[in-house]
Amino acid sequence: MGLAIAAAPFALAATAWAQSDPLPSWNDTAPKKAILDFVARTTTAGGLDFVPVEQRIAVFDNDGTLWTEQPAYFQLFFALDRVKVLAPRHPDWKDREPFKSALAGDMAGLAATGEKGLLEIVAATHAGMTTEEFAGIVSEWMETARHPRFARPYDQLVFQPMLELLTFLRANRFKTFIVSGGGIEFMRPWTEKVYGIPPEQVVGSSGVVKFELRDGKPVLVKEPKVEFIDDGPGKPVGINRFIGRRPVFAFGNSDGDLQMLQYTAGGDGLRFMGLVHHTDAEREYAYDRQSAFGRLDKALEEARQRQWTVVDMKADWNVIYPFEKK
Amino acid sequence: MGLAIAAAPFALAATAWAQSDPLPSWNDTAPKKAILDFVARTTTAGGLDFVPVEQRIAVFDNDGTLWTEQPAYFQLFFALDRVKVLAPRHPDWKDREPFKSALAGDMAGLAATGEKGLLEIVAATHAGMTTEEFAGIVSEWMETARHPRFARPYDQLVFQPMLELLTFLRANRFKTFIVSGGGIEFMRPWTEKVYGIPPEQVVGSSGVVKFELRDGKPVLVKEPKVEFIDDGPGKPVGINRFIGRRPVFAFGNSDGDLQMLQYTAGGDGLRFMGLVHHTDAEREYAYDRQSAFGRLDKALEEARQRQWTVVDMKADWNVIYPFEKK
Numbered sequence: 001m002g003l004a005i006a007a008a009p010f011a012l013a014a015t016a017w018a019q020s021d022p023l024p025s026w027n028d029t030a031p032k033k034a035i036l037d038f039v040a041r042t043t044t045a046g047g048l049d050f051v052p053v054e055q056r057i058a059v060f061d062n063d064g065t066l067w068t069e070q071p072a073y074f075q076l077f078f079a080l081d082r083v084k085v086l087a088p089r090h091p092d093w094k095d096r097e098p099f100k101s102a103l104a105g106d107m108a109g110l111a112a113t114g115e116k117g118l119l120e121i122v123a124a125t126h127a128g129m130t131t132e133e134f135a136g137i138v139s140e141w142m143e144t145a146r147h148p149r150f151a152r153p154y155d156q157l158v159f160q161p162m163l164e165l166l167t168f169l170r171a172n173r174f175k176t177f178i179v180s181g182g183g184i185e186f187m188r189p190w191t192e193k194v195y196g197i198p199p200e201q202v203v204g205s206s207g208v209v210k211f212e213l214r215d216g217k218p219v220l221v222k223e224p225k226v227e228f229i230d231d232g233p234g235k236p237v238g239i240n241r242f243i244g245r246r247p248v249f250a251f252g253n254s255d256g257d258l259q260m261l262q263y264t265a266g267g268d269g270l271r272f273m274g275l276v277h278h279t280d281a282e283r284e285y286a287y288d289r290q291s292a293f294g295r296l297d298k299a300l301e302e303a304r305q306r307q308w309t310v311v312d313m314k315a316d317w318n319v320i321y322p323f324e325k326k
Numbered sequence: 327m328g329l330a331i332a333a334a335p336f337a338l339a340a341t342a343w344a345q346s347d348p349l350p351s352w353n354d355t356a357p358k359k360a361i362l363d364f365v366a367r368t369t370t371a372g373g374l375d376f377v378p379v380e381q382r383i384a385v386f387d388n389d390g391t392l393w394t395e396q397p398a399y400f401q402l403f404f405a406l407d408r409v410k411v412l413a414p415r416h417p418d419w420k421d422r423e424p425f426k427s428a429l430a431g432d433m434a435g436l437a438a439t440g441e442k443g444l445l446e447i448v449a450a451t452h453a454g455m456t457t458e459e460f461a462g463i464v465s466e467w468m469e470t471a472r473h474p475r476f477a478r479p480y481d482q483l484v485f486q487p488m489l490e491l492l493t494f495l496r497a498n499r500f501k502t503f504i505v506s507g508g509g510i511e512f513m514r515p516w517t518e519k520v521y522g523i524p525p526e527q528v529v530g531s532s533g534v535v536k537f538e539l540r541d542g543k544p545v546l547v548k549e550p551k552v553e554f555i556d557d558g559p560g561k562p563v564g565i566n567r568f569i570g571r572r573p574v575f576a577f578g579n580s581d582g583d584l585q586m587l588q589y590t591a592g593g594d595g596l597r598f599m600g601l602v603h604h605t606d607a608e609r610e611y612a613y614d615r616q617s618a619f620g621r622l623d624k625a626l627e628e629a630r631q632r633q634w635t636v637v638d639m640k641a642d643w644n645v646i647y648p649f650e651k652k
Contacts, residue, residue, distance in 0.1 A: 054524060131566055175526070188570045198380060199570030200501070201526075209566055211559035211585055218585065218592040220566050233537035240457055240535055240546050242568060244514045244525030259537055259544065266544040 022168040025161040025319040031274070032316070034309045035165065038272045042248065043172050049270040051248055053173045058249035059239060059260065060162070062180035062187060062204075064294040065253045065276050066195060067158040068147075070285040072107070073293055074154045075186050078141055080105075082125035090124075099124070111292075123224035126183065126207060130219040135189045142190055152323065155194050159276075160319045161311075162251075166195055174249065179203045179239055181231035181256050185222070203242040205230045235260035248272065258299040261308065273308040275299060280314040283324075348494040351487040351645040357600070358642070360635045361491065364598045368574065369498050375596040377574055379499045384575035385565060385586065386488070388506035388513060388530075390620040391579045391602050392521060394483040396611040397474065398433075399619055401512050404467055406431075408451035416450075425450070437618075449550035452509065452533060456545040461515040468516055478649065481520050485602075486645045488577075492521055500575065505529045505565055507557035507582050511548070529568040531556045561586035574598065584625040587634065599634035601625060606640040609650075 026032035041049040042056070063069040083093070083102045093099035098117030101109030110117060126134070142155050150157060166176050178197055180187060184204030191197045208225040211218065230238040236259050239247065250257075250264035253276040261273045277296065278285050288296040303310050311317070319325055352358035367375040368382070389395040409419070409428045419425035424443030427435030436443060452460070468481050476483060492502050504513060504523055510530030517523045534549040556564040562585050565573065576583075576590035579602040587599045603622065604611050614622040629636050637643070645651055 054518065057526075132572075177526075184567070184570070192380065200383075200503075200568065202570065206567060209563055211562045211589070213588075218562065218588040220562055220589075236537045236544065236546055237535055241510070241532060242526065244510070244528065246458075262539075262544040263537070263546075 022171070023161065023164050025164055025317060027316050027318050029312075029316050031309050031311045035168075035272070035274075038249070038270065039168070039172050039174075042270055051269065055245065055248060056169075056172070056174040057177065057243060057245050057247040058169050058174040059177045059179045059203075059243075059247045059251075059264070060166070061252040061254070061257045061260070062178050062182055063253075064278065065159075065251055065257070066162050066178070067154070068284060069294045070278075070287065070291075071148065071293075073182065074147075074157075075182050077145065077148075077154070078138070078186065079121050079125045081141060081145060082137070083121060086125065119226065122183075122207075122226075126185075127222045127224035130214070130221055131185060131209060132219070134185055134222055138186055138189045150321075155190055156323055157321060158194055159317070160322045160325065161317045162276075163195065163322065165251075166197070169249065170196065175201065177201045177203060177239075177243060177247075179230065179235055179260060181205055181229065181234075183207075184230075203230055203238045205234075231256045233259045236263035239263065250274070251276070252299070253278070254294040254296050255299045256294075258302065261299065261303075265306065265308075273303070273306075274311065275303050275308060276311045277313060279312050280317075280320065282314075283320045284313060286314075348497070349487065349490050351490055351643060351651075353642050353644050355638075355642050357635050357637045361494075361598070361600075364575070364596065365494065365498050365500075368596055377595065381571065381574060382495075382498070382500040383503065383569060383571050383573040384495050384500040385503045385505045385529075385569075385573045385577075385590070386492070387578040387580070387583045387586070388504050388508055389579075390604065391577055391583070392484055392488050392504070393480070394473075394485075394610060395620045396604075396613065396617075397619075399508065400473075400480045400483075401508050403471065403474075403480070404464070404512065405447050405451045407467060407471060408463070409447060412451065445552065448533075448552075452511075453548045453550035456540070456547055457511060457535060458545070460511055460548055464512055464515045476647075481516055482649055483647060484520055485643070486648045486651065487643045488602075489521065489648065491577075492523070495575070496522065501527065503527045503529060503565075503569060503573075505556065505561050505586060507531055507555065507560075509533075510556075529556055529564045531560075557582045559585045562589035565589065576600070577602070578625065579604070580620040580622050581625045582620075584628065587625065587629075591632065591634075599629070599632075600637065601629050601634060602637045603639060605638050606643075606646065608640075609646045610639060612640075 023032055041047060042051040044050060060066055063073050080102050083099055087093050087103055094103060098110055098113035098120055102121060147154055147157055169176055176197055182204050184202055184206045187202050187204055188199040191202050206227045208223040208227045209220040210223055212221050246267040247264045249272040250261050251274040252261055265271050265273050278287050349358055367373060368377040370376060386392055389399055406428050409425055413419050413429055420429060424436055424439035424446055428447060473480055473483055495502055502523055508530050510528055510532045513528050513530055514525040517528050532553045534551040534553045535546040536549055538545055538547050572593040573590045575598040576587050577600040578587060591597050591599050604613050
């Protein structure tokens, strides 16, 4: 028997494995093994760790977990672009902070206006229209705006390994939710297309909306007032409000996700807690304790102490963005 | 050919029809026809009124629409039962309103304490424990408490025709949601078992909850403060917040549902708006414009003007409760 013939069955087996690998963009390192092990154990009927289908709730942070959040949250770029679009209607903005810095692209000046300045930007750009008009504005921006470094639409800067993970979990009958500090109305217009997550499975920060009859047509109008911040301790609150169950699987990347991970860990039975650690300055970004956006400090400490899964982006992911795939 | 043999195919056909009728507890009157017609038109691929699966959002009020709400909202009975359970720990209650009237079963006295009194009752009975403890209290009450007239557990007083409608819609790939003025945490422990509606598809009124580490265990504690009232104009707001899409199908029974119905009607394409009119004092209750609970006045006017579907309970439903079925 020649070598070629002897090897054939193994080659076939390897091909079958490659084809059936649900997480091909994950290297065969600890995080991938932890995910495969968790899903196998929680979905094996009769097993000790079996989780009934209706309790298979998986929650994901968005910024920095499902897509990039550097050099600033993408929603901030959206807001700054809106300031430019709206500026002709507000001649006073060119001399008035925080709009002056925003229009000049002066990020340091903008940062100096603090949270108050940021809220003023959000109020000026995220209110005064119906929810449906706002969704249209977001969709148009997503089609036309480009990321400053990658020169691609922002919704192409999603993490291929996480797309595979979402698909794998859903194939195993987990229900996947986004639980993000970002604006709920900013995410919902595109999460279904990009992540396969429908609007009703998106939890996020929100502004007040008001029911009105406008020319006899019932609409919801966005008001310039924050209603709920879905970050930090707000994440378990948001999960309880929108989902009403304690998740069994949670993935985040920053200190804003710590309470969500703690809350997930605090339930009975087997749980999965994961963090994305941004370690790849070449293919994406490298940052943690010192970052203005997505700071990862306390949560990294706790993850190491409690042996949660920490993804080292550089070592554990062989592809970052979908467009890298041949 | 004998008569028996000639009739056989027709008898078979009738049996097949009876077996395949998705709404057997609905008489063959206008509301049933309107429902069947709407579902056929919105689910026929290529048809003018076709609605893609992801947009098939159907919303239902709970009190008076899916279950009975007389002689008072069932959640009020729950609260009054809790006052009795908690009274030994609060000796001052027997001399202090609204608790004095609540303990004496004096509904007129309780009503005299107004909204302020009612909120005090809710605060005293719906706060001060974790969300998981509260769910346990609700579940236990649902097993042990009995309705004053029907002497059955409250969750048996659900409307059989509406259970059939929920099942029929889901079989046609509509996603069914509850949108209720009732407390979200009061409903979620039992809606999945009773209606097949999971917690994450329940929208309702809510109190503030707070994230805490209690003996190192992360929990959410219910606080005595109202956060959101999901009633009247609050219903479209709640729909937008939790679901993020305008429904295509909505069913209510009172003026508190009017804005939800208006909001549903205000979208493009074919829509279904329905109201349950309680007209059957013998089998259930008869009330509308004068009722303290579930008043139906303006919404009935608007339904008639706009030709929304109005269910006449007495004429249109041949079974009210599941336990009536042989």
